[in-house]
Amino acid sequence: MTRPVREWNVDQPMLLPLSVHDFVSSDHVAHFIRDTVAEELDLSAVWAAYGGDRGQPPYHPAMMTALLLYAYCQGIYASRRIAAACEQRVDFMAVTGMERPDFRTISDFRKQHLQALEGVFVQVLALCQQAGLARLGHVALDGTKVAANAAKHKAMSYDRLQREEQRLAAEVEGWFEAAEQADAGDDAALGEVRGDELPDWAADRQQRLDRIRAAKAALEAEAAEAAEAEAQAASAGDAEHDDDDPDPPSAPPRHHDDGTPADKAQRNFTDPDSRVMLSRSGWMQAYNAQVAVDADHQIVVGQMLTPCAVDIGHLAPMVAAIERDAGHVPDELSADAGYCSEANLEYLNRNAIRGYVATGRGHHHQPSATGDRSPDSDSFTGQMETRLRRGGWRSRYRLRKILAEPVIGQIKHARGFRQLLLRGLDQAKGEWSLMCTAHNLMKLAKAAG
Numbered sequence: 001m002t003r004p005v006r007e008w009n010v011d012q013p014m015l016l017p018l019s020v021h022d023f024v025s026s027d028h029v030a031h032f033i034r035d036t037v038a039e040e041l042d043l044s045a046v047w048a049a050y051g052g053d054r055g056q057p058p059y060h061p062a063m064m065t066a067l068l069l070y071a072y073c074q075g076i077y078a079s080r081r082i083a084a085a086c087e088q089r090v091d092f093m094a095v096t097g098m099e100r101p102d103f104r105t106i107s108d109f110r111k112q113h114l115q116a117l118e119g120v121f122v123q124v125l126a127l128c129q130q131a132g133l134a135r136l137g138h139v140a141l142d143g144t145k146v147a148a149n150a151a152k153h154k155a156m157s158y159d160r161l162q163r164e165e166q167r168l169a170a171e172v173e174g175w176f177e178a179a180e181q182a183d184a185g186d187d188a189a190l191g192e193v194r195g196d197e198l199p200d201w202a203a204d205r206q207q208r209l210d211r212i213r214a215a216k217a218a219l220e221a222e223a224a225e226a227a228e229a230e231a232q233a234a235s236a237g238d239a240e241h242d243d244d245d246p247d248p249p250s251a252p253p254r255h256h257d258d259g260t261p262a263d264k265a266q267r268n269f270t271d272p273d274s275r276v277m278l279s280r281s282g283w284m285q286a287y288n289a290q291v292a293v294d295a296d297h298q299i300v301v302g303q304m305l306t307p308c309a310v311d312i313g314h315l316a317p318m319v320a321a322i323e324r325d326a327g328h329v330p331d332e333l334s335a336d337a338g339y340c341s342e343a344n345l346e347y348l349n350r351n352a353i354r355g356y357v358a359t360g361r362g363h364h365h366q367p368s369a370t371g372d373r374s375p376d377s378d379s380f381t382g383q384m385e386t387r388l389r390r391g392g393w394r395s396r397y398r399l400r401k402i403l404a405e406p407v408i409g410q411i412k413h414a415r416g417f418r419q420l421l422l423r424g425l426d427q428a429k430g431e432w433s434l435m436c437t438a439h440n441l442m443k444l445a446k447a448a449g
Contacts, residue, residue, distance in 0.1 A: 020097055023090035030070060030091040032445045037066040041123050045116035059101050064109045065117065070095045072438035075415035079107035111422065114430030121303070121437040122325045128299045128444055129326065138295035138396060139302075139330035141318055141339060142404030143311045144412065145286040147419040148274035148428065152285040273425035277309040287420065289432050290314050292322050293403040294330075297447065299440055300407065301326045305432040307425060311338035315357075316347050329353055334400040345380035356397040359385045411435060 024030055037043075046061045070092070071082045083103040085092040101109075110117075128134050268274055268285055277286045288309055292302035302322035306314065315335065323329045333348060334356040348355040359381055388395050411417050417435050420428050 020094045023094045027449060028091060028094070029073065029442070029445045029449075030094045032448060033070045033073065033441055034066045034095045036124075036127070036441065036444075037069065038062050040127060041065070041120060043116075043120075045119055046113050049112060049116070059099060059105065059109075061113075063096055063099060064101065064106070065113075065120070066095050067092070067101070067106070068110060068117070068434065069120075069438055069441060072415075072417075072434055073442050075417070077417065077421055079103040079110070082106050110434075111427065114422075114427055114434075117437075118430055118433040121433045121440075124437050124440045124444065125299070125301060125325055128297075128440055131444060131447055133297040133443060133447055134294040134299040134301050134326065135296055136294060136301060136322070136326055136328065136330040138332040138334065138399055138403075139292050139322065140295070140400040140403035141290070141292050141315065141333060141335040142400065142408060143288050143290045143314060143338070144408045145277050145279040145284065145309075146289045146305070146412075146417075146432070148268075148271045148285045148287055149420050149423050150268050150270035150274055150285045152268070152276050152283060271423040273307055273423075273428070275307045275309060287425075287428050287432075288314070290318055291404060291407055291436065292318050292330075292333075293407045295399055295403055297443055298403060298407050299443055300436045301330075303433060303436040305425075305429045311336075312341050312344065315339045315344045319347070319351065319353065332356065332396060334397050334403075336400065340381065340384070342380055345384055349380060355384065356388065356391075356395060356400070357384055358388065358397065407439065411439060 043061055076082055080103040083106055086096055086100050274285050274287055276283055287305050287307055290304045291300050294301045302318050304321055319329055329351055332354045337358040337360050340357050340359050388397055420431050422428055422431050
């Protein structure tokens with residue numbers, strides 16, 4: 001006798017309507033994020049963009065915010081994939097209440113409200129602090145290169161821009177001369193014609209020439225600004241690099257002595273704010289994403305994203321970001337050798353932060369002196385090296401590898417956030433803030449569960 005099985009009939013109608021709460025279990029993170037956004041967050045900055053009563057009613061801003069945050073928590077970032085999930089995944093349906101915004105609506109909402117959504121990071125961080133997940137006893141600082149939405153072969157060096165400008169200008173000038181001769185011939189053969197239209201075959205070359213000239217002018221303006229800033233710093237007797245945008249010691253200069261751009265200075269046509277940076281996987285068009293991670297539960301208490309490849313100029317701005325977003329500076333801060341400078345260590349001492357910053361890299365990632373450099377024992381660098389050497393493997397510096405680096409791994413590998421979707425520095429900053437907010441929400445949900 002065949003064992004009886006349950007009936008399988010996909011055409012069987014439901015006797016009673018289902019609720020979105022029936023789709024996923026009550027302890028699912030989708031419910032937590034939806035309720036947190038709806039009940040705990042102040043979205044007045046998002047609501048402020050909604051005015052007037054013309055057109056179809058828009059989707060609820062809280063629903064759209066919850067959808068974006070939940071998608072980032074699940075490692076889904078492209079608007080088309082988010083829209084597909086709203087139709088195919090029951091956990092997304094539990095967030096949206098069966099609403100199905102299309103990909104263009106999702107993309108436009110993200111771009112339009114990025115600045116307002118950056119404030120959500122501060123609110124979620126406050127919730128984490130209220131839950132006792134971040135006390136700022138010890139904070140680890142680290143940076144990672146996140147690929148920009150631009151290919152590095154779409155960039156040109158200043159030297160190539162000059163040569164390409166001359167070549168295209170000569171080519172376009174030759175075309176115009178040929179066009180004038182053709183117009184003169186047409187006038188003699190056909191009579192009156194306008195003759196002032198740009199030939200179709202010259203339009204693309206002319207547009208490319210215009211873009212090259214714009215990129216060349218932008219590089220010249222950046223070089224002049226950098227030269228002026230360095231001249232002011234030199235006149236003030238500042239021997240350190242500019243904290244906001246320092247050059248790595250081995251990098252070629254960004255400009256000549258006369259303020260003109262260096263030949264190897266580059267500008268990308270797709271995302272001009274991004275820069276070519278060296279990562280573990282090689283050279284890439286990228287931004288430098290910074291995180292400050294609390295030691296209690298790996299909560300991100302400070303974050304920023306810049307086009308500056310080196311980390312040394314980010315320590316002071318990151319401490320300021322922690323104070324701004326979390327309310328006060330940490331008691332202790334650890335960072336790798338990329339953040340070590342006499343000015344940075346003096347800054348930590350001035351702000352009563354006990355620092356654990358590697359002065360160099362030794363064997364097996366032990367902090368040690370770099371090369372033959374022997375810092376003065378009375379300098380901040382010498383004092384830091386003595387502190388780390390005395391602590392050995394028990395030094396608080398060891399916390400850096402189990403705090404900041406795992407968080408970067410969770411973001412880039414577990415959630416697959418290796419490349420930004422949006423272009424331009426302002427939008428890239430907003431997207432990185434959204435990613436850090438999603439990370440903290442997942443930590444908060446785990447603690448609440």
